[in-house]
Amino acid sequence: MRTGSVWLAALAASVALGAAAPAALAQQGEIKIGEINSYSGLPAFTEPYRKGWQLAVEEINKAGGVLGKKLVVISKDDGGRPADAVTAANELVSRDKVDMLAGAFFSHIGLALADFAKQKQMFYLAGEPLTDAIVWSAGNKYTFRLRPSNYMQAAMLAEEAAKLPAKRWATIAPNYEYGQSAVAVFKQLLSAKRPDIEWVGEQWPPQGKIDAGPVVQAVAAMKPDAILNVTFGPDLVKLVREGNSRGLFKDRAVVSFLTGEPEYIDPLKDETPEGWIVTGYPWDSVKTPEHDAFLKAYQAKFNDYPRLGSVVGYALIQSAVAIINKAGSTDTEKLIAAARGLEFDTPFGKSMFRAIDHQATLGAFVGKTAVKDGRGVMVDAVYRDGAKYLPSDEEVKKMRPQS
Structure with a gap:
């Protein structure tokens, strides 16, 4: 193993084959x-994300696999189109006979x-995908979500925004599900904290096609x-x-x-607004044992530093394996039962899938932008535990269909 991380040690102890070699695992299925x-569609995020899950899969199989079997990820590109994603899902289920589905970047996908x-x-x-609908208004028993949602990140940001003297606010967001959801929940949460806020206007450029001047x-x-x-990627740079x-930002x-x-922030370089x-x-x-182990392993394998996508890809596989191990099976109903309330490890520490809405409690860092040595950086960053920025069970019951 490349790391001495606790979760890998626990994983190795839990599998039937101990430290079986990949060849031996393959014989077991x-x-x-x-x-x-x-x-x-967005390689800046998805390529590091792919490296993250590839690292996790390699480590898991070196540690003995999952339930004594080799873990295999069959990956497909949806091209940023929901229809293509559904076609890919159909092929994975019907032809490749996968045991579970995972992934997606864009909220509508x-x-x-x-x-x-x-x-x-x-x-x-x-x-x-960060839209709140995936676990609330459109939530279903089969779907779980890893990353901190729009609501969670909006709550973290609104906490800081409420301290500002600013009263007149404008918004800029991509005109699709993610942007619309982020703006709506941020406005709701900030207005609740600061009733004196006035929302003076909105701009809704198309995702990936912003005409920044107007x-x-x-x-x-x-x-x-x-x-x-709420813009990101090439739109943010423009x-x-x-x-x-x-x-505009002065x-x-x-x-x-x-x-x-x-x-x-990296592509902004010295243009990063402070x-x-x-x-x-x-x-x-980030100085924690979990992150240190992840960082060391990632840099050793790829000779590069991780991005947030790397953490998401790695934690995606960590959580999937934790679910399968607890279920002791790949039966869908057993996976669902195992995932509800399950605690699992990530490079950011422990997280849990809430039973009430299948949202993970993985958190996020909140800080400020700065320029250091000609590059954009994040300073004064503090990790915010996602569990502290979620609505109560009673609130969720009003938003989520019963399943």
Whole structure:
């Protein structure tokens, strides 16, 4: 093993073959996870994510596999299209005979796969999709979600935003499920904390196709004291560049989902605006045994530093294996029963799938943007436990269909 991590030691002890070699595992059969993601649609996140799950699979098989069998991930690219994701899921279930489905990046694709899982009665572990609908309004018994949701990250950011003197707020977000959901929940949570807030306008550029000049001009005309940003990837780079050149961010507070993640802050380089309040992943300043072990193994295998996608991919497999081990089977109903209330390890420490809504309690880092040695970094970052930023069981019961 490349790491001395506790979860791998526990995994090795729990499997029937102990430290069996991969060749011996292959003779005992395979457990297959069908993984679907937008590899060609957003490689900045999905390529590190792929490396993360590949590392986890390698470590698991070296430690003895799962239930004495070799773990195999069969991966497909959905091209950023829900229909292609469903087609891929159909092939994985009917032809490849996978034991569970996992993955997805975009929220609308995650919702399509969740509905597929419900129709086919197949266990689905959503890694990245952040829309709240996937565990609440459109939640179903077959779908579990790993990453901290829009609600959770909005609650973390609203906690900080409420301390700002700003009263007039504008929003910029991609015009699809994720952006719409993030804006709605942030406005709800911040307004509850600060009834004096006035929402003066919104901009909804198409995802991946922002025309940053007119967006910046329109927001500037609203004369906000503060801005909520939900754009990411290449759209964020264009927005920042145009906003910097036109002075949009000068003397204005900005609160921004995801911007502190290396995938999105690294491309900004020395153009990174300073002082934005963000969620993210300051990989080089996280000092815990779990993260140290993950970081060491990741750098040894790939000669690169991890991105947030790397953590998500790695933790996705960690949680999937924990579910299968507890279930002692790949039967769908047994997997569901095992996952509800299950505690599992991640590079960020312990997390748990809530029984009430199948949302994991994995947290996120909240901090501020800065420029250091010509590159964008996240400073003053504090890890926020996701369990502290979720609604109560009673609130969830009003939002989620019973299943």
